[in-house]
Amino acid sequence: MQKYKYTAVNLQKEKFTGLFIANDEHDLAVQLAKQNLYLISFKVYKGGTPNAFFTLGTGKLSLNDLTTFCRQYAIMINSGMSLMACLECLKAQPYSTFFKQILEVIYEDVKGGIMLSEAFNKHESVFPDFFRSMIFVGEVSGKLDMVFNSLADYYETDAAIKKKTKSAMSYPLMLGGMTVGILIAMLTFIVPTFRDSLSSLQIEAEGITKIVYDLSDFVLENWKPILLGIFAIAAAAFLFGKTEKGKYFYDVLKIRLPLIGTVQTDLITARFARGFGLLLSSGMDISEAMESIIVVLGNRNVVERFKKARDEVLQGSSLALALQKYKLFPDMMIQMVSVGERTASLDEVLNRSCKFFDDRVETTLSSVTSKIQPIMLMMMGGVVGVLFIAIYSPMISIMTTLA
Numbered sequence: 001m002q003k004y005k006y007t008a009v010n011l012q013k014e015k016f017t018g019l020f021i022a023n024d025e026h027d028l029a030v031q032l033a034k035q036n037l038y039l040i041s042f043k044v045y046k047g048g049t050p051n052a053f054f055t056l057g058t059g060k061l062s063l064n065d066l067t068t069f070c071r072q073y074a075i076m077i078n079s080g081m082s083l084m085a086c087l088e089c090l091k092a093q094p095y096s097t098f099f100k101q102i103l104e105v106i107y108e109d110v111k112g113g114i115m116l117s118e119a120f121n122k123h124e125s126v127f128p129d130f131f132r133s134m135i136f137v138g139e140v141s142g143k144l145d146m147v148f149n150s151l152a153d154y155y156e157t158d159a160a161i162k163k164k165t166k167s168a169m170s171y172p173l174m175l176g177g178m179t180v181g182i183l184i185a186m187l188t189f190i191v192p193t194f195r196d197s198l199s200s201l202q203i204e205a206e207g208i209t210k211i212v213y214d215l216s217d218f219v220l221e222n223w224k225p226i227l228l229g230i231f232a233i234a235a236a237a238f239l240f241g242k243t244e245k246g247k248y249f250y251d252v253l254k255i256r257l258p259l260i261g262t263v264q265t266d267l268i269t270a271r272f273a274r275g276f277g278l279l280l281s282s283g284m285d286i287s288e289a290m291e292s293i294i295v296v297l298g299n300r301n302v303v304e305r306f307k308k309a310r311d312e313v314l315q316g317s318s319l320a321l322a323l324q325k326y327k328l329f330p331d332m333m334i335q336m337v338s339v340g341e342r343t344a345s346l347d348e349v350l351n352r353s354c355k356f357f358d359d360r361v362e363t364t365l366s367s368v369t370s371k372i373q374p375i376m377l378m379m380m381g382g383v384v385g386v387l388f389i390a391i392y393s394p395m396i397s398i399m400t401t402l403a
Contacts, residue, residue, distance in 0.1 A: 008037040015040075061102075061126050065095050067155040074148035084111060102126060115139055129295040130275060134282065141283035150278045157274065157354070161267060161361055168365040175376035179383055186387045188223075191216040194391050212390035251300040259368045264299070266364045269329045270357035271296050273336075277350030286346075287314055302328060319346075333357070 007017050029039045069090060076086040087110060091103035102123055109119040117136035120127050131151060138147030195213055219226065240246035254264045275296045279289035290310040297303050309322035320338035323329055336353050340346030 007041045008032050008039050010036055061099055062096065063155055063159045065099050066127075066131065067152055067159065068093075069095070069099075070148045070152035070155065074145055074152060077145040077148065083116065116144075130292065133292045133295075134278070137279065137282045137284055143282055147278075147282055150282070154274055154278060157358060158271065161270065161358065164362060164365055165263065165267070168369045172369065172372040172376050175373070175380060179376070179380040182380070183383055183387075184219075186384075186391075187212075187216045187219045191387070191391060192220065198394050207393075208386065209390045209393055212387060248300045251302075255299060255301060259371060263361070263364050263368055265330065266357065266361045268297055268299055268302055269333050270354065270361050271298065272329065273333065273350045273357050274354045277347050277354065280347035281351060286319060290319075 007015065009015050032039050072090060072093065073086055076089065077083075081089070084107075087103065087107040091100060091107050093100075095103070106116075106119040106123075109122065110116055117132065117139050120132050120135050124132065134147050134151055135144075138144035141147075191212060195216070241250055255261045255268075272293060276289055276293050279292055280286070284292065287310070290306075290313060294303055294306060297306060305326040305328055309319075309326050309328060312322040312325070313319055318338075318341055320334055320341055323337060324334045333353075336349050337346065340349035343349075
């Protein structure tokens with residue numbers, strides 16, 4: 001027996017599509033004919049994740065598509081539409097080709113009788129673990145509309161924070177790039193030109209001028225090995241980052257580097273507050289929520305310590321004490337968790353604290369940017385100043401001698 005996806009028409013020339021289990025093409029046509037449907041086309045239905053290559057996609061779902069999907073689904077469910085009607089409407093929306101094909105598969109699977117969460121779980125390489133966990137919680141608790149609304153809020157806020165982070169760091173990175181570019185241009189073009197112009201005057205380079213001249217000669221004579229070395233180091237760092245040890249090492253750096261570590265910690269804290277509060281308010285108990293929230297923390301070092309805290313909670317420790325023991329979050333977060341536990345309203349406390357930690361992330365980003373920019377400008381000014389002195393000091397010496 002084989003499952004087929006078919007297109008057929010009735011006597012009134014109305015077109016129908018659907019799934020049908022049959023022995024072969026002939027059996028499919030016979031079975032449809034018994035329902036006064038006449039087969040036009042068909043194909044074997046596999047129900048797997050579509051190949052992104054044929055849709056010119058990357059095989060990944062954009063955060064914008066996922067957020068829009070959650071928001072629209074929540075609106076439709078709240079308006080009284082059935083689950084199937086929502087899916088049928090959404091798969092016709094202007095999402096990416098890859099996402100639309102996945103929604104088509106999900107629609108057919110749900111139409112065939114499986115749960116919505118099971119249909120999404122068949123595409124675990126596409127949909128985030130947290131998203132799929134929440135769909136299951138929504139179905140079990142009967143709060144699917146609330147879950148989709150909360151997921152839309154979650155992904156919208158998360159996307160906004162990531163955008164602010166990239167925007168805040170773009171200017172310092174640009175200044176760093178400009179500094180390197182100026183240094184290379186000075187050493188490879190300007191310094192040799194000035195040295196050739198002054199060589200006829202038979203002035204011996206001394207001090208910083210000689211150092212810059214020697215550095216320029218070294219760069220010009222060895223630029224190929226230098227480029228090769230930079231490429232090799234970058235490639236080694238990239239490949240190291242693909243290993244588990246490398247990923248863990250970089251994650252440790254992210255939370256321990258000055259300035260940047262503060263931003264990362266606040267980002268993780270905001271994500272935890274929003275996600276954990278969402279899980280608890282959807283009906284999960286603390287132990288299940290601690291298992292599910294791991295996938296949104298986004299840092300292996302934090303995940304490692306969080307698992308230890310989870311184990312202590314399972315053994316009877318309070319959540320606040322476990323989080324404090326492993327120094328997972330700022331003191332403010334620990335205090336809020338403690339208050340929530342004492343008042344049996346942890347989900348409400350966390351949901352209300354989301355805005356506070358979102359604002360804290362933005363404040364921290366602004367603070368870090370305001371500190372990094374002057375440092376980068378000073379570095380750029382220092383590089384340009386040193387090169388300027390090295391280049392023009394011989395000319396100043398000549399002018400002083402002539403005077």
